Amino acid sequence: TEDTAEDDAAGGGGGGGSVTVGIKYDQPGLGFREGNNPPTGFDVDVAKAVLAEMGYQEDQIEWVESPTPQRENMLENGQVDMIFATYSITDERDERVDFAGPYFMAGQDILVRTDENDIKGPEDLNGRNLCSVTGSTPAQNVRDMYADEVELVEQDGYSECLTFLQSGQVDAVTTDDIILAGLAASDEYAGEFKVVGSPFTEEPYGVGLPEGDVETCEQVNEAIQKLQDDGTIDELLAANTEGVDYEANAELNDNIELVTCGE
Amino acid sequence: MSTQYVLFDAPGPRSRRIITILNILVALIVIGVLVWVYQALAAQGQMSPHLWWNAINTNAWVNYLLPGLTFTLQAAAIAVVSSVVFGLFFGFLRLAPVRILRWISMVIVEFFRAVPVLVLMVFLHFFFSQYLSNVIDPRNSAYYAVIVALTLYNGAVIAELVRAGVRSLPAGQREAALAVGMTTTKSLRYVEVPQALVAMLPSLVSQFVIILKDSALGYIIGFSELLRYSRHLGAGYGNIMQALVVAAIIFIIINSLLVQLAQMLSRRLSSRTSGVTEVGIPGIAPIAGDTVEDEATETRAQAIIQQDKRK
């Protein structure tokens, strides 16, 4: 997207050695960016750490927004070199792009208004209104597997879903627990929402890469392995979820198995 | 009561009373609706000052609105220039004495006028990032898709304006030029085209309004223009409504200024051309059909060119 035009103007990204990284711009705590300020969040920090392991300085990284529905395209078209954007590894996506990682295991969960007591899991969503993001798996998951009578509205970003949830137009927002936690913790909505707290899927967050880029994949995997082993990833997670009532699923995260590149 | 209404007679005392009552009624209704809207919004907590303030404070301008506006204006400005070039070129081609040239340009112009701009944009976006990634940085493909789509569509509209501009000149202008001994080319060059261009100016300016508005279609293909930036603003501060309202107001202000410029030009220039400087209905391009059939009935001016060339 064109945010890069502005990045160029701002002088971001040095000569030959620069790398373009797709992140979310609108997910506080994961990937968030305001204007030309440096982006923040867990994904961003992991990306920096991984790239540091691969020998890139921070000023060699160009950040680009990669909204959920456009991620595969951006990789296919060469708009980005890699994507750290709450990118769950799925078979369907694996057909079009390659993944390294995962560097984190999230689980899909549900966000509701604090005073909502009837929704305890995805089964309770029949006949209720659910919001999610265009082109993302979670919403389809819920409809296909738990509640075929849910009314689904898809938006470009989660922030719209939150406003809908706040105003009562939807009863629940679904996506990965860590995203929901970040959203619920933001200043604007402090105290208004709660995460139901029963993740019903496994969402392995991978690093999106162009199809066939085995070399980079292996480099990234190597870096991730190192960062997991030395506890950096846990530290980064803790730093980014500070003050939020959120516990990562320890069982899954303690022994992550990395994908084999080039399959 | 010096204004004349086609539909209405000059009012007498009873009509004047009715008018006064209606005026009061309308004022009350407008005030009522405004109060209602205000209360409905306030009930939603949407009127709290910090939400609005966050949509117009320095942070909003520096990080969101101005960058977004810059991209919007930049894309629109480039599209304006390039569509004028495209439009002039194909417009004159449509007046060319060679039939096949007129045909080719007609097909091109009609095609781009019939296809929705958004469809063009979506296609070009994919096309650029797929096939032209070594020419155009794929990260900018949405930006270029917006510019090129706007150029093709508006260029086609301008091509029609050019043709209509030359056609709308009274035949007398050409005849007078011929009568002082100019050749048809000289007449076109010194008399007709200058006047057609002058006559077109106001319409060109109002075409700028269309381009500016259509640049917001880029939002749908992910071009970060004013609308997308203000959505980001709203996302970041929980004030989507306020942010979008501010974006809409920015569009309204810029476009109103352009419309006023167009109207001023149309008044100023009307004495400088024997063409028609009317702006028409800004925002709507003339239809496809009315040009297809024109091809058959050549313009009077063209007939004279042909006449001079023949025999």
Next chain:
Amino acid sequence: MEDILFLFEQYPIWEGFWANLKLAFFSAIFAFTLGVILALFRISPVRSMSWLSGAFINLVRNIPLTVLVVMGVLIFWGQLQINMHPDFDTNFFMLATIALSIYHAPFFAEAIRSGVNTVPLGQAEAARSIGLGFFAAARLIIIPQALRGAITPIGNTLIALIKNTTVAAAASVMEASGIMRTMIEFNPNLMVAIFLIIAIGFSLIVIPVGLLTTWLSERLAVTR
């Protein structure tokens, strides 16, 4: 060729165009009705009405349609909680229809007004001078001539409206341009063919409307 047939089997192309046509149909009706009201207000001798209509026309005309559609979803539905239908697909179709109607109403209003402006003042004066009252003059003399003068601008607006139904994509309505996008995303190798299918589809809708308008306006033209 087989690829193209495959596209027609695999993707709801016809449904997509059908959605555009439905959007166009309903929006045209609402926009025209609102346009007539705006036009009547605009040319009425009641200052406040004509001012109100003028203000509405000038505001709406200067806002991009995309902004209106996005506002419809995010503000009208999302914030103000105005639900038109419990079924979300229908609801957003209606929202898009409302946004399209509001956006095009000013253009219809201006088209009608320009039609009224084609009627020379002398026609109204002649009608009055033989003793026709307001309604008789309007019904017998002015409106019949004004409508004929308005055909072309109304046709222009209708065509713009048809093309603009693609913007309903911004309200998650599945229509031709959105389907085109999905198709290209999954069949990038057929990109040009897909574009041509959609482009020609629109031409086939739009050009006949243009020809019809021209034919009507010529047939019914009032020669003065």
Next chain:
Amino acid sequence: MTPEASHTPLVRMSGVNKHFGSFQALSDINVDIPKGQVCIVVGPSGSGKSTLCRTINRLETIDDDGGYIEIDGARLPEEGKALAALRADVGMVFQSFNLFAHKSVVENVTLGPTKVRKISKKQAEQEAMEYLERVGVGEQARKLPAQLSGGQQQRVAIARALAMKPKVLLFDEPTSALDPEMVQEVLDVMVDLAAGGMTMVVVTHEMGFARKAGDRLLFMSDGAVIEDTTPEKFFTGPETSRAKDFLSKILTE
């Protein structure tokens, strides 16, 4: 100076003023036109001739300062049905004909009688044909106005006015939009009408007509009537210097 009428004048304008914004188009007009009189109005461009003519059937309002206009003894109504009814009694013929462009010639003539006077369509048509014959365009009855020459159109316009059986007919430069050869055919019709006793107010520069058919001549300048005399006297010996000046420009041949 005004020829006195013994009974109520058909048209009385008394102390009439008219402003367009701050510009005064008519100033203190006092004119009585008795039944049967043919009153010619002349004057330079912009002197208010058209305005005067148009105030008589209230196509222009007049200033609300005590001045008034009466038709056949009754105040000019200000609006509504009464005004429409009055206008039906005051015929008007415009410089630019103003035939209803989308109606045929005969429909132009029958429209008023059927819709205003509520005469049956059949009778209205029969009468319309008589009027059309009388002005010499009977054969054109089924055509559209645009298919007629200017002179024919103007004669249809006169037939349209006559079909309402008006008490007075107003003409605002009825021949000045016509080609020279067509002027006479229209003037001939008007001379006939005058001879038939129709009360007429005619703004025109056709001196031949004024002399032949006019009973009275008003010379206007800057919104005021500054000579109120007969055509003969006016053309042979204008009294004011403005009238002399005006005549010297017009009479060049």
Next chain:
Amino acid sequence: MTPEASHTPLVRMSGVNKHFGSFQALSDINVDIPKGQVCIVVGPSGSGKSTLCRTINRLETIDDDGGYIEIDGARLPEEGKALAALRADVGMVFQSFNLFAHKSVVENVTLGPTKVRKISKKQAEQEAMEYLERVGVGEQARKLPAQLSGGQQQRVAIARALAMKPKVLLFDEPTSALDPEMVQEVLDVMVDLAAGGMTMVVVTHEMGFARKAGDRLLFMSDGAVIEDTTPEKFFTGPETSRAKDFLSKILTE
């Protein structure tokens, strides 16, 4: 009937026909106009006066059936530079003035000389000012046409034609689009030109002018010249019944 000229006529039309589709607008026109002659053309509307005038500088083509037009002994070229050069020698003044709307008055006059005759801008302007003074609009030189009255515009149009130093000047109803008070100022200029020996073809209904300045008068009807005489004779004793009919319509005062 035609007054014989001793040497080559400046304009010779011989056996000229002109069809618009199947409609014959000119039929068998044979006219020689010697140098210095002022030839008036009159006739009813649609009789072909404008067409005749416009064929002389080939704004209308003529039928390709043996008829021809010569200017100063040379056949009218059919196209290209030669035609343009000829048109430069034949001035034309239109009913609707047709001044170049985007150019000032003086630029209107200099455009031809500079772009066609390739005279220096300075000299062209000096000459233009002389012509503009001569027609009495020297003070308006810097204005745009739209800022002038009709009479002034038409005089500028005459200056524009004169600036090309034409051999013959064509006028197509030069005063019929003018308000009555402005007719005379234009006719005065034309009378001067005639007195100065300019060869002129003038379509006009202004009898005063025709009598004062005209050497010869052609009366047209249905595309043919049916009387070729002098203005005096024509107005006092027309020979054909059509001319009598025409005159009776025009001469009403």
